[in-house]
Amino acid sequence: MQEHCKCGQRYDLDFRLVDYKKHVSIDNVPVLICPKCEHEEVLPWIKGDLGSLLRSLPLDEEPYGLDYTEFNELALIMYTIFTCSEADTKDALKAEIQASCISRINALLDLYRCAGDAGDRSWMAEIELRLAQFTEKVAVDDGREARFSPA
Numbered sequence: 001m002q003e004h005c006k007c008g009q010r011y012d013l014d015f016r017l018v019d020y021k022k023h024v025s026i027d028n029v030p031v032l033i034c035p036k037c038e039h040e041e042v043l044p045w046i047k048g049d050l051g052s053l054l055r056s057l058p059l060d061e062e063p064y065g066l067d068y069t070e071f072n073e074l075a076l077i078m079y080t081i082f083t084c085s086e087a088d089t090k091d092a093l094k095a096e097i098q099a100s101c102i103s104r105i106n107a108l109l110d111l112y113r114c115a116g117d118a119g120d121r122s123w124m125a126e127i128e129l130r131l132a133q134f135t136e137k138v139a140v141d142d143g144r145e146a147r148f149s150p151a
């Protein structure tokens, strides 16, 4: 994970309301914010997932809002820990997020094995999509084993 801004300052994690084409408001998008130069960017891990969500949104209805944590596992974990944790340093927060990601990934892998044993391909595909949201944290080998690589 890219933790430092170009100016050398360590990023803060925060969550933002993102407006898409003045039509959809997406709440709770994780962002990195530099407390020194105020540079701000969407968390690199979720850029791909957020992009495909935006492309899939219908734009022909009344303007509406949605909560990104309902669409992305990693965002949900980060938001839950960010709002509920008693961690008081960035390192403690990061460690808590990593531990929570590992247990969620392991739970998904257990499910994936169940789906595989049951020969349920659509269930497997759904779980693969969820695992892919952790894509830069996990490499799935031969569809059954996963390695977790902490940033």
Ligand SMILES: [Zn+2]
Binding pocket: 005, 006, 007, 008, 009, 034, 035, 036, 037, 038, 039
């Ligand atoms: Zn900066």
